[in-house]
Amino acid sequence: MSKIVYDYIEEYIRNLIPKEDDLLKELEEYALLNNVPIIHPEVAQLLSFLIKVNKPLKILEIGTAIGYSAIVMKKAALSGRIITIDRDSDMIKLAEENIKKAGFQDSIEIIEGDALDILTNMDKDFDFIFIDAAKGQYMEFFPHCHRMLNNEGIIFADNVLFRGMVATNELLIRRKITIVKRMRKYLKFITENHDYETSILPLGDGVAISLKSGGLANE
Template sequence: MGGVTFDYMEEYLRELIPDHQGILKDLEEYAVENGVPIIQKETGRFLELMVSITKPKRILELGTAIGYSSILMSLASDKNSQILTIERDEDMVKRANENIDKLGFQNHINILQGDCLEVLEAMEGKFDMIFMDAGKGHYNHFLPHCLRLLHEDGIIIADNVLFRGMVASQDLVKRRKITIVKRMRTYLQMVSEDKDLITSVIPMGDGIAVTKRRKV
């Protein structure tokens, strides 16, 4: 299995999703050629759907890489969302800015360079959607800040929460990944056991958790 579903399921589901063209296709090919991790095809389609349904005005993304998911979300919103994205790696920030400028999206996507946790600690304002895709071993540390920055009816989408199936099965855990797996399990316990939150974990891609506050 490449993700958290059987290979035949993954292949079938991906075949249902039309291939991207233009800049997104170019970025996908660049990511493959250069070993840059970007969201999986079905995860990308899920993000597009969620942006289309919820119509967020402000999106916060943790983990920019080459700007693929930011650009995808901006396109999904028809450039009606303002996206703030955080990336630590200087080379990735440079590459992402080049891609954003190439599309003319610089007025819609803004990159903050720095450590996600440090940037979050100093951040103000509110967001309608927060997409977690950085520092897999730190989602539990990001959560309190994300909840502080989230609008009352906003949503948090966290990628890679099943982490190649290791989070759900101890038999799959590799020794060098033990810390990440333990912390991701902690994150899922936090968002699942908090009575003020409602969370659904979706076994798609590498596992997606969608969290929202319960209505009082």
Template sequence: MTNITKDYITEYIQGLTETKDPQLLEMEEYAKKHFVPIIEPEVARFLETLVKMKKPKKILEIGTAIGYSALIMYKAQPDCHITTIEIKDEMYYKAIENFQKADAREHIHSICGDGLEAVRFLEGPFDFVFLDAAKGHYKEYFDEALLRLNSGGVILSDNILFRGMVASDDLVEHRKITIVRRLREYLTYITNLEGVSTSIIPLDDGMAITIKD
């Protein structure tokens, strides 16, 4: 496993948070078969809980993949509107197919393109933002999202501890030096930024939850 918690803890938690939705189960199998990175079951449950608690009307997601996390959010808050951005054509079309199966196309607007370029054309405001794209660009995504976030809005950043490498030099692989450095800079930035409050959560591969004042 690539997460930052001990395997037996992860297995126990995942046993308690297994997906029961038939379509989501099918998507999990597809992701496993085709090596598509999607959020783990415990992260999916956490995301679902946050959305149910916050009850956002407008959600922004940067990093659609096959649409798994977007559907988690939609099913948690069916009357919301989600804008989700994906850079890879193949993933974009697969996500649309999954949204159609869920009868969610009226509520989920998909954009195929670079996340940073696409978000700059969005007006917002948004109530909830989920960042799960290129980790080296999280700061740029965050800044653009924050400009479009309502007061009291939430930005959730995934994979911010990056297999534990962000917290320990001993774990850093040579080819990951740049992304680890950028994630460290990102965490320092969002935990010290005025006008927001940020907490780091050691769940799966690490998450940061930021609330705008």
């Protein structure tokens, strides 16, 4: 399990989440069988909840995989549009099929390529940005996300506690040291940033939700 909260708590919360969507269920099973890392069900629920409250019209996702979280977000966003980035062409093919099955092919656009390259050359504005790729690069993604995020927009970053390793060296695996150091740097940076108000939640693999408040945060 995630090593973020007790297994029995995670299990209990998961069992309370209604599973009504056949396509999403199918994608969860596919991801499990094929080791595709998609968001945990409780993170999907929080994403959906936040999007229903925040009502973003333009959403950016970094890390499409098979399109699961993009579909979750689009279902919550109603008239919102999503641009999602991934560098893996096999994943993109699957995501395209799944997004079509969901009927969202006209409102979810997939861009193939390295996220940093694409973000560097992107000039758009967004109300909600979901970061779920390249755990070691959140600090590099941030200036571009900040530049393109509208005021009162949200940056939702997944995996920020990375199997608990970010919070304690006792769980740290040697080969993950660089990612963990970079994630700690991101969390320190974003929580101290006066343009954002951030809440870190021990949910799934850890999420950081940052509201852009234009210099009014932490006042």
